[in-house]
Amino acid sequence: MRSMRAVPVAVFLLLLCLVFALVGATLQLGTRVLALFALHPAADGVVAWLAALLLIQLYALLVHRLALAALPLRPGVIAAGSRHEAIYQVYVLFYLILFNTVLRGGWLPIPLLRLVYLALGAQLGANTWSAGLICDPTFVRIGANCIMGEGSLLVPHQIEGRQLAHFPIVIGDGVTVGAHVVLLPGVTIGNGAMVAANSVVTKGVHIGAGEIWGGNPARLLARRAHSATPGQPPNKFPVVA
Template structure:
């Protein structure tokens, strides 16, 4: 695990301060001016501010990633990509992991959150598991990720650090508690059995059924 640079911390904290300021001002000027709230005004303003922190956070995060995109592949030590990654990971550590890993947000709303964080999800595709690094995940239509399954596009192995796209087709089922690692491609109509571990860079063909740890083709 690499140490986060002070410059990345300063940049992130500056954007976080902007997010907090926008959220508080918007909540106070919007919800705070609604007549008839009475004793609930403080509660309503606080609740609105919390929601707006995440909404503004996603907006500022997406603008940052648009201006300074994080590319697929290894991240070299001391590079510009490493700086971008460190700001990127601070957003997740401080803001977004509480949404992704909380387990209390309804699945349809989680779909919207993943889309807001950059995932590419086809129509009628949902995840009741956890999608890490959503901007490195593409899923087709009518696919499902089972309960507590993990999609993990990043690689952290000693000093090796990077991201590799996970690409999943249409009508794919990822079973409960399965783990899909970086660089995996899964074709249309494929199934990954529950509790399976799909190793880095695995290619699962259309209509295939894989299972086990590490996963192998069963049918």
């Protein structure tokens, strides 16, 4: 595990100050609007607090995405002391201080959670939902008509001692990832595949189209009789001898 450097921390604090400045300016404008409705002072205070909490997350998302657009976080190994490491540390501070509260809280409805992941840079196809946790959404691409089961965990980052890297997780169309499945960095899953509940798919594993995997570590259990059409998987699953 690497220590945080002073410059990335300072940059993050400056960006955080910008977030709070935007929130303050928006609340000032909102206070003038609320005054027109002559709300009770207590209700006025509750509305202000709720608005502040929401605005902090919204402006943090905006500032975070603008920062990543200006200084992109690249896949691959991150060298110690490099410019890339400094960008990563600013990036991870946003998650540690702000975003993990939303992503890990378990209180956000799944349709809204999808919107948050999209806002954070995940590529999610139509009718794709996650009831689990997607770490580093900017390194995750999932096709259409997929489901990530309850408590599933997608982890594109690799932290082993002082070694740090990101390897994208890519999932095709019509894929089912069961409850409490862990997908590690560099995993790719083909169209119509399935991963059984409580499985761990290790780093860099490729699951082919229509395959069924399970276990810890996950291995091939079966293949579907026919290639799965996105959104309409076949109903026969003969076991491979």
